[in-house]
Amino acid sequence: MTNSLSVLGSTGSIGTQALEVCENLEIKVDALAAGSNIELLEQQARRFKPTVVAVYDERRALELKAALKDTNIKVYSGIGGLCEVAQSKDCDTVLNSVVGMVGLLPTLAAVRARKNIALANKETLVTGGSLVMKAVRENGVKLYPVDSEHSAIFQCLQGVSDKKDVNKLILTASGGPFFGKTKGELENVSVSQALNHPNWSMGKKITIDSATMMNKGLEIIEASWLFDMPQEKIEVVVHRESIIHSMVELKDKAVIAQLGVPDMKIPIQYALTYPQRCVGLSSELNLTEIGTLSFFKPDEDTFECMKLCRDAITLGGLCPAAANGANEEAVRLFLEGKIPFLKIPELVSKAMHAQSKISSPNVEDILAADEAARELVKASI
Numbered sequence: 001m002t003n004s005l006s007v008l009g010s011t012g013s014i015g016t017q018a019l020e021v022c023e024n025l026e027i028k029v030d031a032l033a034a035g036s037n038i039e040l041l042e043q044q045a046r047r048f049k050p051t052v053v054a055v056y057d058e059r060r061a062l063e064l065k066a067a068l069k070d071t072n073i074k075v076y077s078g079i080g081g082l083c084e085v086a087q088s089k090d091c092d093t094v095l096n097s098v099v100g101m102v103g104l105l106p107t108l109a110a111v112r113a114r115k116n117i118a119l120a121n122k123e124t125l126v127t128g129g130s131l132v133m134k135a136v137r138e139n140g141v142k143l144y145p146v147d148s149e150h151s152a153i154f155q156c157l158q159g160v161s162d163k164k165d166v167n168k169l170i171l172t173a174s175g176g177p178f179f180g181k182t183k184g185e186l187e188n189v190s191v192s193q194a195l196n197h198p199n200w201s202m203g204k205k206i207t208i209d210s211a212t213m214m215n216k217g218l219e220i221i222e223a224s225w226l227f228d229m230p231q232e233k234i235e236v237v238v239h240r241e242s243i244i245h246s247m248v249e250l251k252d253k254a255v256i257a258q259l260g261v262p263d264m265k266i267p268i269q270y271a272l273t274y275p276q277r278c279v280g281l282s283s284e285l286n287l288t289e290i291g292t293l294s295f296f297k298p299d300e301d302t303f304e305c306m307k308l309c310r311d312a313i314t315l316g317g318l319c320p321a322a323a324n325g326a327n328e329e330a331v332r333l334f335l336e337g338k339i340p341f342l343k344i345p346e347l348v349s350k351a352m353h354a355q356s357k358i359s360s361p362n363v364e365d366i367l368a369a370d371e372a373a374r375e376l377v378k379a380s381i
């Protein structure tokens with residue numbers, strides 16, 4: 001169980017909910033890091049009194065340093081600052097909830113500093129899965145999933161004594177705001193339509209990823225690394241109500257599922273209290289009020305991103321990093337109104353297939369592949 005936590009991405013949706021969990025369970029907060037929202041970060045710093053804070057944006061870090069000069073809190077900036085927070089002396093666990101592959105280096109820094117990881121930053125495993133899992137093994141630390149589907153699978157696996165008994169993993173997907181739409185209907189969708197998620201309230205990047213179903217593709221890659229499963233054994237089922245968070249099928253065909261209200265505080269808390277269960281802040285599941293749970297086959301022809309991610313992990317090497325980098329850049333351009341919705345999968349595919357194959361990439365290779373994919377996307381508009 002976590003005694004002292006560092007939170008990377010503390011002003012985002014997961015980060016703010018994690019701090020609520022910490023307050024409720026009286027878990028000490030040793031360090032905080034955010035991208036640029038220094039107003040909220042200052043409030044958090046005054047409330048939780050960490051020893052260290054970091055701001056990714058260098059200019060905003062200077063402003064925060066000035067604002068906190070009446071305290072003893074050290075203020076760092078840039079990717080180096082995020083890595084300082086990831087290694088902060090007194091924490092035993094690092095919650096990484098930053099958005100995007102910028103989370104990779106801080107995750108590696110935390111693992112090398114022998115911190116357990118509560119991972120909400122799926123891009124860390126998508127881009128650097130082999131490196132991160134190797135570092136986790138070598139440093140003898142634990143990696144706890146925070147992503148709701150992966151937490152669900154992790155919880156289901158607590159009831160399985162032999163990993164060889166697992167036939168397949170079944171990830172559930174809400175289907176996002178465009179479930180049931182045809183490609184033609186997606187041609188002119190607006191940013192606000194894409195941001196209108198039916199069940200979960202999340203940051204903008206992941207909400208667009210849900211609309212394209214890239215999010216589920218990234219989650220297939222994430223699950224493949226976390227649970228050492230080939231992508232062929234990771235099935236996706238669209239489940240509109242987001243009540244079953246994922247399932248595991250065993251060799252006798254028994255299926256174990258984890259259910260609950262769609263509230264990220266449940267997986268966040270379990271990652272921090274594992275193996276214990278604690279009374280939390282979430283409301284109880286009322287199945288009779290929900291009445292019906294529905295399930296559908298995902299439409300991989302309309303939502304190509306999911307299929308592209310399966311191809312990326314099968315191709316291996318730098319392909320997942322290229323797919324992810326292209327997606328991050330394409331989502332940014334879509335949010336800025338510079339490209340249409342359907343351009344996102346097109347650019348992901350192009351960047352992925354432009355990537356040369358390197359079998360065991362190091363961190364520099366991954367950063368370079370990410371950069372090349374972003375450049376390719378920028379040059380395509």
Ligand code: MG
Binds near residue numbers: 147148149219
């Ligand atoms: Mg998820």
